[in-house]
Amino acid sequence: MNAKPRGRQFFNNPGPTNIPDRVLRAMDRPVIDFMSDEFVAIQHACHAGVKRVLKTDQTLYFYNSSGHGAWEAALANLFSAGDKVLIVETGYFSQSWEEMAVNLGIIVETFAADWRKGADITRLAERIAADKAHEIKAVLTVHNETATGMVLPVAEIRRALDQARHPALLLSDTISSLGSIDYRMDAWGVDVTVGGSQKGLMLPTGMALTGVSNKALDTARKNKAPRHYWNWELMNGRAPQKFMGTAPVHMFFGLQESLKMLEEEGLDGVFQRHTRLAEATRAAVRQWGSDGKGPQLYCQATDRLSNSVTAVVMPEGTSSDPLRKVAIDRYNLSLGGGLGPLMGKVFRIGHMGDLNEPMLLGCLATTELAMKTAGVPFVKGGVDAAIESLAG
Known part of the structure; x- marks a missing residue:
């Protein structure tokens, strides 16, 4: 039986989302x-x-x-x-x-x-x-x-x-x-x-x-x-x-x-943070699929892209289920799966709520690692593309 991965879980499901320590502590009372x-x-x-x-x-x-x-x-x-x-x-x-x-x-x-x-x-x-x-x-x-x-x-x-x-x-x-x-x-x-x-x-x-x-x-x-x-x-x-x-x-x-x-952050600041993290995620996905054979953004309407969740289409002939299983079982990264007719066809990266740049980069790097482990074809450099987006 495989041992449970050590360290904190990177939780990038698009809901429920990470609960901040401050919120947990506020609830920890009689x-x-x-x-x-x-x-x-x-x-x-x-x-x-x-x-x-x-x-x-x-x-x-x-x-x-x-x-x-x-x-x-x-x-x-x-x-x-x-x-x-x-x-x-x-x-x-x-x-x-x-x-x-x-x-x-x-x-x-x-x-x-x-x-x-x-x-x-x-x-x-x-x-x-x-x-x-x-x-x-x-x-x-x-x-x-x-x-x-x-x-x-x-x-x-x-x-x-x-x-x-x-x-x-x-x-x-x-x-x-x-x-x-x-x-x-x-x-x-x-x-x-x-x-x-x-x-x-x-x-x-x-x-x-x-x-x-x-x-x-x-x-x-x-x-x-x-x-x-x-x-x-x-x-x-x-x-x-x-x-x-x-x-x-x-x-x-x-x-x-x-x-x-x-x-405290200010709503405008909250929305700007979500925009930054979403754009970095999309930059990574675009790099992964830049040869036309790797994962692609599911949403094709560039003016309607969500800043809280990114759906990613798997390359033809591959399923998102083995990828997500490797991510969670081996690397302790939780990604969202496809829903309804999209089951097995997409995976979803949630980037909403209590999330910052290091947390997102950890998710994207581990997603690349999980894709490599699971044999999913992709172009390397997604994390670098995300870094360029965040640093711009």
């Missing part, structure tokens, strides 16, 4: 009464801090759940069986949200898109404008598609709705972009934003959130579909907590600290 004045103050500070990250003055709700729970909260509050929504295809996670909507009896129209090139916003605008009867109740989007490493221009979709004078709500999943990529809920006219704790917010998985506009709240009040745990009106009645059930006090302890870390 429980307190979640109805106490002390905890209510912490919770209110967290609400205010997350709203600053979302760049919103709208209402914010938290849940004990993964991001999927926040998906369902949005659907359950806003739509009844038979309502129609339009989902912009981005990859595995847009498909998953679509599947959830269908299971809730919602009629889903998918605006199809090439996963490597992204949705054509001009054609999407034409589809929205063609809905003269306003059958479409909402447009659902994934701001940053974790499976493909692509960002969707949400603001352009709001512009299309406004130009068509279409009353549909705009929903946006920001689970893998919140706290990593600039996101402007109010300026972009987003009615419901879905977020999770385990990525840019640098927390364990288990707490999700939704930012909700007044327009969406009004829609929810009129919606007669049954719901309980996710019910925003019931949560409003649970003041001062606005929380269903027992609040996860330790998650809020951690969130308070992670928000301090984000604001």
Whole structure:
């Protein structure tokens, strides 16, 4: 039996992400009464801090759940069986949200898109404008598609709705972009934003959130579909907590600290750091595949490349599974795998959250080592290309 690799694990999955020591230490304390004045103050500070990250003055709700729970909260509050929504295809996670909507009896129209090139916003605008009867109740989007490493221009979709004078709500999943990529809920006219704790917010998985506009709240009040745990009106009645059930006090302890870390660096600084690390990662991948035979960037839309995760296509005839196994078993590097139809075809490098240049260079160097060990063809010099990018 092979011994477990020594040393710290380099964790470059695109979620969950590294949890900073400061956050772990903040959570390492006794429980307190979640109805106490002390905890209510912490919770209110967290609400205010997350709203600053979302760049919103709208209402914010938290849940004990993964991001999927926040998906369902949005659907359950806003739509009844038979309502129609339009989902912009981005990859595995847009498909998953679509599947959830269908299971809730919602009629889903998918605006199809090439996963490597992204949705054509001009054609999407034409589809929205063609809905003269306003059958479409909402447009659902994934701001940053974790499976493909692509960002969707949400603001352009709001512009299309406004130009068509279409009353549909705009929903946006920001689970893998919140706290990593600039996101402007109010300026972009987003009615419901879905977020999770385990990525840019640098927390364990288990707490999700939704930012909700007044327009969406009004829609929810009129919606007669049954719901309980996710019910925003019931949560409003649970003041001062606005929380269903027992609040996860330790998650809020951690969130308070992670928000301090984000604001000490400054959001602009956070986004610039993510941009630097993403560009270095892409420089490495481009070098690995510079002969046309090695790994390639999955996303081919250069203006939509994600700054929180990079998806890498394996060379023809090779699988990402043996590469990832060598990386984790022999070298203690955790890389993300392909999801859905991309299983075995891509691997993913997460570069979001608590990450700096030495950590990224360690990941890229070990990825080269794992590729060499696993027999994956690539052009040497990816780390040098990343260094040049970072030093420029």
